[in-house]
Amino acid sequence: MKDARAGLSGFIFDIQRFSLHDGRGIRTLVFTKGCPLRCRWCSNPEGLSPARQIMDDHSKCIGCGACARVCPRGAIRLEAGFPISRADCDGCGRCAESCPAGAKTICGQLKTVDEILAIAERDRPFYTHSGGGITLGGGEILSQPAFVWEILRRCGQRGVSAAVETSGYGEWDWLARIAGLCEIIHFDIKAIDPIRHKAFTGQDNALILENLRRLDRRLDELSPMPRLILRLPLVPGYNATEEHVRETAAYIRENLRNYQEIELLPFHNFGEQKYKKLDMAYELTDRQNTRPEELSRLAEILTEAGLPARISSW
Ligand code: SF4
């Protein structure tokens, strides 16, 4: 996306400052909007669509009807909570702008690279003292690669350390270019078996695994070499199984050599409320969080295979 006045811009759904996750030290997390995968456990459903959306919290509605009056598409139903007919909504945002109760809020904003860098600049003292930096995630960063690349390039010019998180589902040329500008790359492995991968995420994993192998080789050419951290989201009922972890360990040993660490991500259902606000179905309502002893056992399998495993603290 190009904005003639302010340079390259992109669509994001959140910025979290002072985070201690997703990289070293204190970090500024930038979440890009839009993802080609549909992981059934996704905890950021507002990052899936590349378009602007309205988050709708019916419990805050005071019934004033302002939203229905301003909606140019007649997309708001005159019922308790004034719900949105999503198929008729184009995300113009007028309902949220007129809502006095904060029940309807806009999710998704266009930001220029300059605006993102200005935030990083404000946080720079925290990076300096903690070894932190900026982390770009999503959504999927490869859905807006030019925007992400330009942020990373300019962070590099300013000496701001940068990390990315990716599913690996995107164009190799962009991933190769982005890798050359990062200190840390977090790369998800969700399933090795292509049929299971498609069942869990809606997409085949051939492109992802090919990109991962190519990235691993590309790291040999980069100096300093970025830290490649492989991430295994482990979701009960899907892939929190010994079989999946063994299969992944075998794949890593056979195909990769430049990873620094394998991080096990326990499942949590923090995203459930966001599904409700977007009128999206959440499949994992009754799913238990991954138990610590279960995680320890899965981490042990990796360690026994000679791989550097770590359980994420969140
Ligand atoms: S975002 Fe626009 S079209 Fe959608 S419900 Fe609100 S006012 Fe109507």
Ligand code: SF4
């Ligand atoms: S404007 Fe907000 S508070 Fe008023 S009816 Fe619409 S959602 Fe409810």
